Amino acid sequence: MYAITRRSARQGPAQPKRNNLFSVAHSLLASPSPNRGNPNSFRIHICKSHTSIPYLCPTREEKKKMLRHAAHRLASRAAAAGSGSISRRALATAHAPAEAGEDPAFVEAWKKVTAIIEPPQTPMSAMKPRPPTPASIPSKLTVNFVLPYKSEITNKEVDMVMVPATTGLMGILPGHVSTIAELKPGVMSVHEGNDVTKYFVSSGFAFIHANxxxxxxxxxxxxxxxxxxxxxxxxxxxxxxxxxSASTDLKKAEAQIGVDVHSALNAALTG
Known part of the structure; x- marks a missing residue:
């Protein structure tokens, strides 16, 4: 690629080589081309800036063709993933192993390196086995409610939990689908028979498991x-x-957080 430069009268006469290059490019654009009627041909664009490089730009028909190929490839990959041995449902909690243990792939790779030293203990070996997913939906929901400094509820069986998710108030019953919900300032209620315990939560997450x-x-x-x-x-x-009265973005953000939390508190107490 050669740079094509237009020089003004102040800069003096341009070099013959640059004049020749510009003349050739100009003649290519001005003269009829045998591919001018071909919709799949490429066009040469010359930028009008001081120094530029000509580049090839696909035509509209070529762009449509590339988009069709991209959509076809995406559809093929989705079909292959759905028909394969590993599907999206394999990522659900219900398909996770119930028993804790060592990673067999890691142990095998370790033994290939050295057979006289036992493989190190990983965090997975210290985890308790996950409760298996029951075949039928249980009548109670087991809830764990924790804060950074204490555990409020531990392995308590209740009928339902209502959490203030960012998408709206969410009711959680036994057999709920696996979900991770982000919480916003609002009221979380724990229903146990006729007893309802309400908490105001500022933010957090609710992890709903398939079991x-x-x-x-x-x-x-x-x-x-x-x-x-x-x-x-x-x-x-x-x-x-x-x-x-906030004058900076930081002060506005801090004040907005305070307004949101106190507005949610006021709505929880009055509503």
Whole structure:
């Protein structure tokens, strides 16, 4: 590739080689081409900047052809993945091994290197076996609710759990499909017969397993009956004022978080 440069009168006469190159390119564009009517032919584009390099640009028909090939390849890969021995359902919790143990591939690779030294213990060897997925849907849901500094609920069998997911209020019953749900500020309720225990959670995640076990991990949570509504309204007014007077993006973000949390607290107490 040669650079094609247009020179002004101030810069003096251009070199003969550059003039010849520009003349040839200009003649190619101006003269009729035998491939001008071919929709699959390429066009030569010359940028009008000070220094540029001519490049080949596919025509519209060529682009459509490439898109059709890409869609066909994606469909072929999806069909091959669905018909193979490994499918998407293999990633579900129900298909994970129930027994904990060593990774056989790692042990085999280790023995090929050295046979006199035992393979090291991995974290998987210290894990407890995962409870097997029952053949039928159980009548109770096992819940674990933990915070960074304590465990609020441990292996408790309940009827239902409601969590404030970012997609909306989510009800979790026994036999729920495997799901990972991100939590937003709101009320989490644990239903056990006629007893309902409510917590306000700031954020976190809910891990719903196929074996009717749900793990809820929250950044901060407090029983709803221990929240002072007057302090909530005071904090909401303060953060609203900070949001209106924030001068930087950081201060605006901090104030917005405070407004969201206190608004959710106020809605939980009044609603």
């Amino acid at each position: 009717s076990i749900t793990d809820v991990v929250a950044v901060e949570a407090v029983p709803l009956d221990q929240i002072d509504q007057s302090l909530v309204q005071k904090g909401l007014a303060e953060f609203t004022a900070k949001l209106g």
